[in-house]
Amino acid sequence: MINNNLHKTSETKIENPIVVAMSGGVDSSVAAYQLTQDKYDVEGIFMKNWEEDDRDECNSKEDYEDAKRVCKLLNIKLNLVNFSDKYWTNVFEIFIKDLKKGFTPNPDVFCNKEIKFNQFYNYALSQGFDLIATGHYAKKINNKNPELHTPKDKFKDQTYFLYAIDKTVLKNTVFPLEELNKEDVKKIAADLGLGLDKKKESMGICFIGKRKFSSFIDSYVEPIKGPIINYGNDKIIGTHKGLSKYTIGQRKGIDIGGTTDSIDSPWYVIDKNINKNSLIVSQDQSPLYYTGEIELNQFNAINEISDGANVKARFRHGGELRDCVLNVKNNKYILTLKENERGIAQGQAAVLYIGTQCIGGGTVISKCLNQN
Numbered sequence: 001m002i003n004n005n006l007h008k009t010s011e012t013k014i015e016n017p018i019v020v021a022m023s024g025g026v027d028s029s030v031a032a033y034q035l036t037q038d039k040y041d042v043e044g045i046f047m048k049n050w051e052e053d054d055r056d057e058c059n060s061k062e063d064y065e066d067a068k069r070v071c072k073l074l075n076i077k078l079n080l081v082n083f084s085d086k087y088w089t090n091v092f093e094i095f096i097k098d099l100k101k102g103f104t105p106n107p108d109v110f111c112n113k114e115i116k117f118n119q120f121y122n123y124a125l126s127q128g129f130d131l132i133a134t135g136h137y138a139k140k141i142n143n144k145n146p147e148l149h150t151p152k153d154k155f156k157d158q159t160y161f162l163y164a165i166d167k168t169v170l171k172n173t174v175f176p177l178e179e180l181n182k183e184d185v186k187k188i189a190a191d192l193g194l195g196l197d198k199k200k201e202s203m204g205i206c207f208i209g210k211r212k213f214s215s216f217i218d219s220y221v222e223p224i225k226g227p228i229i230n231y232g233n234d235k236i237i238g239t240h241k242g243l244s245k246y247t248i249g250q251r252k253g254i255d256i257g258g259t260t261d262s263i264d265s266p267w268y269v270i271d272k273n274i275n276k277n278s279l280i281v282s283q284d285q286s287p288l289y290y291t292g293e294i295e296l297n298q299f300n301a302i303n304e305i306s307d308g309a310n311v312k313a314r315f316r317h318g319g320e321l322r323d324c325v326l327n328v329k330n331n332k333y334i335l336t337l338k339e340n341e342r343g344i345a346q347g348q349a350a351v352l353y354i355g356t357q358c359i360g361g362g363t364v365i366s367k368c369l370n371q372n
Contacts, residue, residue: 016131018035018132018133019042020132021044024046025063031135031175031177042074045120046079047115048082051084083115086114087111099221099244102274108161109163112165113164116134117166118166131173133175136158137182148357152178158317160349163349164361214242224242225242226239226243231287237281246272249288267282271367291338297333298362301359303360309325313350313361315349315351316348335362341368347363349361349362350363
């Protein structure tokens, strides 16, 4: 039984046509329901972004069936759109190129930028929709000059993955979950009988599915073994399995046996030397704690940012916010980190905030090692 008194979104109620991205999960399903209660003319789109192999490791077939079932219950039309070619070119190939450079890329950022808020958005416009909606935990303020803010549920906050959104697209985007906590969403789903409130959340990268990351990536990045070097004395202390399998700050899976000149404590990845195919490790974590200048590229400013602005930066989803200053020097975006952050890796997103507002961000391209 659908309860028409459940939580409303904070958007002004209008009857414009809107299309919501349906993933088959609880968040997008409740987002669709919220829109129906706010008197939007709602349709759903299920995006197929990856062509499964014969092993069918990805869950998209099951997710599509869940999305169809929810849309039938809500009495809204569901459209199936295949963006797999665009995903391959604009997300996956870039992801692989960055891995080969020794970077730590985040495909979720690319997916949001290139697929959900580009391909999906333009497809929606071509089909006569005025607005799009997603099940992201994020908040939009001020339609005339839109701002992206953190949502009510700070734990589920997904603005880190949305910093690359274009301001025009943001203006025409609705986030129906902005004033809901995850537990609220699950309760609404349970009350509606969607059968999704206990469904396991999709975690990690869709195209990898149930496979282990390292074994999947081996098909696209040849795992070339090389030396593991002790950061403290440059001695070879082992053999790595391929640099793409490691990231800065990593502790587990390095597989270094006992050495005659080491202490009985864990080893950490400090650096990767692509030219020499060597993995640099240490039992001393101090090189991982960095303050100072960080160069960013592919910078996106959702709203105008003044040169020399004091901002907070987050370097990973759910990470701590760090005090920084943003400057533009010789057409380069330079972020000066004023307090220690551990394990900043090339390829990671540095996302900037002023208060609750996400003002933009960029990709870290400089190495961040404390060499003092």
